[in-house]
Structures are given as C-alpha cells and as structure tokens.
Amino acid sequence: MNSISRKLKRVMPNQHTEMVYKSQLSTFNVAFLGVGSLAMIGFGTKFLLDTQESEINWFIIFPLIIIFIGGLILSETLTLCSVAITREFLILNYPFLRKTTHIPWKSITDAGMTFVTTKSSGSDYAFRKGKEIRLFADGKHYRFTTFTIQDSERLLLELKKRLDSSLKKKMKDEYQKSKSLFWKSENDYRRWMKKIVLPISLIILILLWAFNK
Known part of the structure; x- marks a missing residue:
C-alpha cells in the first residue's frame, strides 16, 4: 500500500508545490471578446432575417459569414x-x-511563438499586439495568447527560464518572422490606399460634382 501511494505522489502534481508565477485573465479583454462575439452573432442573425424575408437568396452569404x-x-x-x-x-x-491541465516541463518537446x-481590417489604426504561444507535450498541442493575460511579459520571462535553448531560439525566430510579415503587409496596404484607392476616389467625387453642377 505504501509503495502504491509513493508512486501516485510521483505521478500526480503536488498541490503544495511552490508557485513561481500565477497569471490572471484580463477582465476587460475577456469581456470585450465575449460581448463583441455576441454582438456579431446578434447582428448577423438580424441581418439574416431582414434580407431573407419570405425566400432564400444569395444575400444569405453575408449574414452567415x-x-x-x-x-x-x-x-x-x-x-x-x-x-x-x-x-x-x-x-x-x-475557467x-x-x-x-498540468504539463511537466520535461515533457515539452516543441514550441512556437507568433505575432498576433x-x-x-486594413483601416484599423488602433489595435492590440500580442504573442501566441504553442507547446507540444505528450502528444498534445497547447495554445494560449498574451492578449488576455495580465503581466504577460513576466510570463514570457519565466517560460524562457525553463525551456530548452533550441526551443527558445525557434520561438524567437518564428516571432520575428511573423512580425516582419505583418508590418510589411500593413505598409503595403497603406501605400496601396494612398497611391491608388484615395486618388481614384477623389477623381470620382470630382467628376460627380462636375456632372451635377
């Protein structure tokens, strides 16, 4: 009986193990995501009912999206x-x-980190930036983002202390690459809007004003 209890102690996490770091979810960000998702579902449902009326038509694709x-x-x-x-x-x-879920540090065999x-949309100028962490351990994938976690910088620091150096390098390289791609696409979009879309829109407005004069 004693040998069985000793084995269980080795397998099961010790609830009294010293806590090095403990995060909390950001109430504002979680509420923002929850309310936003419900608002989109509500708006989409109303849009669906308003556009379909008595028969189904191709406009159904927009509210469904x-x-x-x-x-x-x-x-x-x-x-x-x-x-x-x-x-x-x-x-x-x-919650x-x-x-x-308890993940032993030694069981983590792969990790990744991307810029999110x-x-x-391209017109958003005020937006939050964060990191998505992906871990692979014991045949399972785990994922979480820093958007909704308070004191996320400390979390990343504690993670780096415990992960293998090769995994840390992989995460850093992947993050820098994804971040560079995002800002490149963002700059391309703004350049395209400034050089093509805005001039064409201005010309159309001038023509409409001239014809209506």
Whole structure:
C-alpha cells in the first residue's frame, strides 16, 4: 500500500508545490471578446432575417459569414486560459471549461511563438499586439495568447527560464518572422490606399460634382 501511494505522489502534481508565477485573465479583454462575439452573432442573425424575408437568396452569404466569425470568436473566448508556473509544471487553467491541465516541463518537446493582433481590417489604426504561444507535450498541442493575460511579459520571462535553448531560439525566430510579415503587409496596404484607392476616389467625387453642377 505504501509503495502504491509513493508512486501516485510521483505521478500526480503536488498541490503544495511552490508557485513561481500565477497569471490572471484580463477582465476587460475577456469581456470585450465575449460581448463583441455576441454582438456579431446578434447582428448577423438580424441581418439574416431582414434580407431573407419570405425566400432564400444569395444575400444569405453575408449574414452567415458574420454569424460564423462571431461564433468562432465566442468559441475561442470560452477556451481562454490563465497560466501558472511551478518548478515542475506549467499549469493551464480554463475557467469557462472548468478544467486545469498540468504539463511537466520535461515533457515539452516543441514550441512556437507568433505575432498576433486584434486588427480586423486594413483601416484599423488602433489595435492590440500580442504573442501566441504553442507547446507540444505528450502528444498534445497547447495554445494560449498574451492578449488576455495580465503581466504577460513576466510570463514570457519565466517560460524562457525553463525551456530548452533550441526551443527558445525557434520561438524567437518564428516571432520575428511573423512580425516582419505583418508590418510589411500593413505598409503595403497603406501605400496601396494612398497611391491608388484615395486618388481614384477623389477623381470620382470630382467628376460627380462636375456632372451635377
């Protein structure tokens, strides 16, 4: 009996292990995502009812896309997790799913980090920037973003202390590459708007004004 209990102690996480870092979800960001997703679903549903009326037509694609995006954001919101770190485990707590996952540091065999933003279109000038962390351990993938985690810089610092040097380099290279690609596409978009779209729009307005004069 004693040998069995000793084995269980080695396998199961020790609830009294010293906590090195413990994050909390940002209430504002979580609420923003939740309310935004519900608003999109509500707007899409109303749009669907207003455009279809008595028969289905091709306009159905637009409200369905809005509802789909809203549902996708809502599902992502429900899978948000806070992160805690002990010397033995990386702990992911999913409050909406009522689930906690303990990942032994030694079991992490692969990792990645990409640049992500809340930007929804090319016209967005005020948007949040963050990082998406991906981990692979014991045949399972885990993912979380820094958008909704308070004190995320400390979290990244604690992660770097415990991950293998090759994984840290891979994460850094992947992040820098994704960040460069984002800003390149952003600059290309603004250049395209400034040199092509805005001049054409201005010419159209001038022509309309001349014809109506």
